[in-house]
Amino acid sequence: MKRKGLIRAAVLLSGVSAVTGCGNRNISVLKPAGPVGDSQMDLIRLSLVIMTLVVIVVSVLYIYAVVRFRERPGQKKEIPEQVEGSKKLELLWTIIPILLLVILGIPTVSTTFQLNKKPEPAESMRVNVTGYQYWWAFEYPDYGFETANEVHIPAGKKVEFIMTSHDVIHAFWVPSLGGKQDLSPGRINRLVLQADKPGIYEGRCTELCGAGHALMNFRVIVQQPEDFEAWVNRLKKPDSQPDNDTAAEGKKLFAQNCMGCHAIQGAGYKVLGQTGPELTGLSYRTRLAGVVNNTKEDLSRWITNPQRIKPGNHMPAFDHLTEKQRKALTEYLSGLK
Secondary structure, three states, X not given: OHHHHHHHHHHHHHHHHHHHOOXXXXXXXXXXXXXXHHHHHHHHHXXXXXXXHHHHHHHHHHHHHXXXXXXXXXXXXXXXXXXXXXXXXXXXXXXXXXXXXXXHHHHHHHHHHXXXXXXXXXXXXXXXXXXXXXXXXXXXXXXXXXEEOEEEEEOOOEEEEEEEEOOOXXXXXXXXXXXXXXXXXXXXXXXXXOOOOOEEEEEEEOOOOOOOHHHOEEEEEEEOXXXXXXXXHHHHOOOOOOOOHXXXXXXXXXXXXXXXXXXXXXXXXXXXXXXXXXXXXXXXXXXXXXXXXXXXXXXXXXXXXXXXXXXXXXXXXXXXXXXXXXXXXXXXXXXXX
């Protein structure tokens, strides 16, 4: 029985070890895509070299001690020579760790201060970040609009993220670009990032913020400067009017059911919701709620029962709508540009 138990434990441990190695290859600090990520990768390499050296030295000393001082046949049993109180040994195993910590600490502190430098306004842009349960608001104060769960930035330009939280503690992290910064209610933190090349970089909340924490995802979409400017111009002059009768019916349904929470610029509403994500230009987003693809089918599923897709979010289910009404509302929202 004991043997079977050990075998089961070994199999379980192997399975757990294998699963911990699974994940999205695009969410990794080992694939830096900007100067912040590169700097942090250099620190990872330095610490890895130091720790590897420590493991090798300790292993060699251990093996040497086991082989050199093992008990031999016919050897008289006697107490070996004691080294207690040896000043040389005590100084040696005190000074060496201190030197290793200094070697690791100096570049770490230097890099921290370097990355925390406030960029010049002429060579950077600003994005205000607010964490909610369980979505992200990204405001562009220089351009006068806001997005949700996806933030667009130009390649090769520093971006200063000014961060806070609306409710509980969240943490902003884009592994490939670097960083990781807490967002606390009533407190302003900042993080400067830069992406070297266009692409989609996945972001995560790394602070347990409630039931929907594991799905509080966002994306950083890096574009060429000219493509970013084109995106900005579209959001500054949104096309939020319905282009067919079905969408027009959907706009009426939005006013009756959704306008109290969500804002749509350019739709002609006198009152704009403030408690839910901004929906202006929804058709340009790659995902809905940060977790499903931006398709009409998934949008309809989200409207019907958002808790099934993202448990813990504060949006109520609209399962009271008829299929025709859901189709109209979906048609309108999916056409927002």
